[in-house]
Amino acid sequence: MKYNPLGNTGLEVSAIGLGCEHLDGAEQKAVDSVIGAALESGVNIMDVFMPGEDIRAKIATALGGKRKDVYLQGHIGSCDVNQQYDISRDLPTVKRYFEALLRNFGYIDLGMMFFIDSEDDYKGVFETGFADYVLSLKEKGDIRHIGFSSHNPKTAIKAINTGLPEMMMFSINPVFDIFPSERYVLADTNEGIDVSDFTQLDPIRAQLYKLCESKQIGITVMKTLGAGKFLSAEHSPFDKPLTPNQCIHYALTRPAVASVLLGAKSPEEIKLDAEYFNATDEEKDYTKAIASMKDFRGSCVYCNHCLPCPSEIDIAAVNKYLDIARLDTDNVPPSIRSHYAALGHHGGECISCGSCESRCPFGVPIIENMKTACEAFGE
Ligand code: SF4
Numbered sequence: 367m368k369y370n371p372l373g374n375t376g377l378e379v380s381a382i383g384l385g386c387e388h389l390d391g392a393e394q395k396a397v398d399s400v401i402g403a404a405l406e407s408g409v410n411i412m413d414v415f416m417p418g419e420d421i422r423a424k425i426a427t428a429l430g431g432k433r434k435d436v437y438l439q440g441h442i443g444s445c446d447v448n449q450q451y452d453i454s455r456d457l458p459t460v461k462r463y464f465e466a467l468l469r470n471f472g473y474i475d476l477g478m479m480f481f482i483d484s485e486d487d488y489k490g491v492f493e494t495g496f497a498d499y500v501l502s503l504k505e506k507g508d509i510r511h512i513g514f515s516s517h518n519p520k521t522a523i524k525a526i527n528t529g530l531p532e533m534m535m536f537s538i539n540p541v542f543d544i545f546p547s548e549r550y551v552l553a554d555t556n557e558g559i560d561v562s563d564f565t566q567l568d569p570i571r572a573q574l575y576k577l578c579e580s581k582q583i584g585i586t587v588m589k590t591l592g593a594g595k596f597l598s599a600e601h602s603p604f605d606k607p608l609t610p611n612q613c614i615h616y617a618l619t620r621p622a623v624a625s626v627l628l629g630a631k632s633p634e635e636i637k638l639d640a641e642y643f644n645a646t647d648e649e650k651d652y653t654k655a656i657a658s659m660k661d662f663r664g665s666c667v668y669c670n671h672c673l674p675c676p677s678e679i680d681i682a683a684v685n686k687y688l689d690i691a692r693l694d695t696d697n698v699p700p701s702i703r704s705h706y707a708a709l710g711h712h713g714g715e716c717i718s719c720g721s722c723e724s725r726c727p728f729g730v731p732i733i734e735n736m737k738t739a740c741e742a743f744g745e
C-alpha cells in the first residue's frame with residue numbers, strides 16, 4: 367500500500383480506501399471479512415455515509431480495537447427518515463443521525479458535510495446553522511477535520527472558498543472529467559480530443575483541481591469505476607472496457623487526489639484492488655482507451671443520490687434492472703424480472719414530480735426511464 371498526504375490535514379491516507387456502501391444489508395460475518403481484508407492490505411481510510419444503524423454498528427463491531435487505526439469519513443446530513451437514503455439540512459434530524467454515528471465510532475476523523483451539489487444544498491449548509499453545527503463538532507473534538515462531498519465542480523468551488531472545508535470527497539473518472547454538464551468536446555467522434563495532455567478537461571473541473579492544489583484541499587474519490595460500468599463491455603462508454611487499474615490510476619493521478627475509495631463485497635475484491643500496486647505502467651495507462659469515448663451523460667451510475675422519491679421508488683434499482691433489460695429486450699432474464707417484481711415500488715408508480723431529476727448529478731432522464739421500466743416489466 368502507498369500512503370498520501372490528505373491535503374494539509376496532516377493525515378497520511380492509503381491510496382486505496384474502502385467505501386463501505388456495498389456492505390449495507392450484509393451479515394456481520396461478511397462485514398468482518400471485508401473489513402479484515404481491507405485492514406490487512408493496509409487500507410486506513412473508510413467511508414461510512416450510510417445512515418442505517420444496522421450497517422454502522424456492524425462496521426464498528428468489525429473494526430473493534432482497530433477503530434483507532436483507520437480514518438473514518440462520516441457524513442453530516444445523511445439520513446433515512448423515509449426508509450431511503452436522503453439528505454437533510456434540518457438541524458434536529460442532522461444531529462440525531464450524526465450523534466448516533468458518534469456513538470458507534472466514538473469520534474469521526476473526517477466530518478463530511480453531505481452532498482453539496484446544488485445552490486440549494488450550498489444555502490442549506492452555509493446559510494443556516496448547519497455549518498455552525500459542523501464547526502462546533504470540530505471544536506468539541508467529535509470530528510477531527512471538516513470535509514464535504516460533492517459531484518458538482520461549481521458548487522464545490524464555492525464551498526471551498528468559504529474557507530471551512532479542509533478536504534473533499536468528489537466523483538472523479540475520465541468520463542466525468544471530459545463529459546461534464548458544460549462539455550465542449552465532440553460527443554460522437556474522437557476528433558479534437560488530445561489524449562496526450564488532457565487539455566480538454568472540463569474547464570470548471572480543471573479550475574476545481576487547481577483550487578484544491580493551491581489551497582491544499584485533499585481529495586478522496588468516489589465513482590472511480592463509474593459504478594462498474596466502465597469495466598463492462600456492454601455499458602462502457604469506450605470501445606473497450608477499462609480495467610480497474612486504468613480507472614484507479616486515472617483518479618490517483620489527478621491533482622490533489624489522496625485516495626480512491628472503492629466498494630467491495632468480498633475479501634477477494636479487496637485483494638483485486640490492491641493488485642493495482644503490482645501493475646505495470648502499460649497496464650495502468652488509460653490514454654488510448656479514452657480516445658474511443660462515446661457520450662456517457664444520461665447514464666445511471668446507481669448512486670441513489672436522486673432519492674427520496676415520494677412514491678418510494680428505489681430509482682437506482684429500477685434503472686439497473688432496466689439497463690439489463692435494454693441489453694436484449696426480447697430476452698430479459700427471468701431473474702431480472704423477479705428482482706424487479708420484488709421491489710417494493712415500481713416505475714409505474716412514478717408521478718412525474720421531477721424532484722429526482724433535479725437531484726441527479728448525471729442528467730439521467732429518470733421520469734422517462736420509469737415509464738420505460740413500466741412498459742418493459744408491466745408494472
Ligand atoms: S438516476 Fe442519477 S442520482 Fe439516481 S441513481 Fe441514477 S445516476 Fe444516481
Ligand code: SF4
Pocket residue numbers: 674675676677678679681715716717718719720721722723732733736
Ligand atoms: S419523478 Fe417519479 S421517480 Fe422521480 S421522485 Fe418523482 S415520483 Fe419518484
